[in-house]
Amino acid sequence: MNKFKVMALLGALSMAGCGGGGSTAPAAPATPKSATISGSIAGLSANSTLLLVNSNAETIAVKATTSFKFANPVAAGTPYSVTLFANPNGNDCKVANGAGTVAQDGGDISNVAVTCQPAAIGLLKYNVGVTVSGLAAGGSVSFADAQGNILKASANGLSVFAQSYSPLAVPGANYNVTVSFNPTGQTCTLANNAGTNDTTPSFTNFINVTATCK
Structure with missing residues (x-):
């Protein structure tokens, strides 16, 4: 074996010992998917505060607004349920599209709709x-x-x-x-x-x- 072939063989063995330079870093773990829950409010009296609850886990108070948004995201595949804590004084409010399950891709939920009208008896x-x-x-x-x-x-x-x-x-x-x-x-x-x-x-x-x- 001549000198040039010996040098080539030693170089190849050296590269093989180092992994051949073809190794890749491990993939980063995927970020867990989640979704925010929000929606619209219609008909709420100007001086009334609306208390909304999501799955008995988060309560928010909204006043003089036509929209709402919960601060805490809901994990993918997890159910959500938006309900009224209580009707505001003088209002009769209903929640539509308030319950479901967050998709596996974590797409935000924004179609919850709260509609209020004057109550028959304003306690x-x-x-x-x-x-x-x-x-x-x-x-x-x-x-x-x-x-x-x-x-x-x-x-x-x-x-x-x-x-x-x-x-x-x-x-x-x-x-x-x-x-x-x-x-x-x-x-x-x-x-x-x-x-x-x-x-x-x-x-x-x-x-x-x-x-x-x-």
């Missing part, structure tokens, strides 16, 4: 919610109203007391929300947590208390 009822921010992952905080009802929040965002209140009833005219249990290692401070909701034109069907946890 003076209102709800009280707490919008939490700063809550550490895995933590929870509990709130109490003036009647001793408890609301527990395990995530940031809006949570609403299950009970509705009436300014025509003595216990319902005044609202007063307090922190009954702080998260472990944190303290939550409330704002807009006490006041009077009476039958004057300033009546509102939703009181939004804020809780900042640190």
Whole structure:
């Protein structure tokens, strides 16, 4: 074997030992598909707040608008269900196209439609919610109203007391929300947590208390 053939053979063996330069990096894992849930609102009274719930996992409050959008995306292949937490005072609202399952490709859902009309009987009822921010992952905080009802929040965002209140009833005219249990290692401070909701034109069907946890 001459010198040139030996050198060529050694070069080929060297390239083979290094993988021949043909290796490729492993493919990055695919990003999980998800979809946002949104829709339209028609006929809602200008001074009314609409409370919408998605699959008992997220609640939003919308006012003086013709559209809505939930902040938390829904994973592909997962069901969603948009419902009313309660009818706003003086309104009778219905939800169309509110339930389904997110496609595997994660396409956004935007055809949910909420239609409101004046209620036959305009009962003076209102709800009280707490919008939490700063809550550490895995933590929870509990709130109490003036009647001793408890609301527990395990995530940031809006949570609403299950009970509705009436300014025509003595216990319902005044609202007063307090922190009954702080998260472990944190303290939550409330704002807009006490006041009077009476039958004057300033009546509102939703009181939004804020809780900042640190």
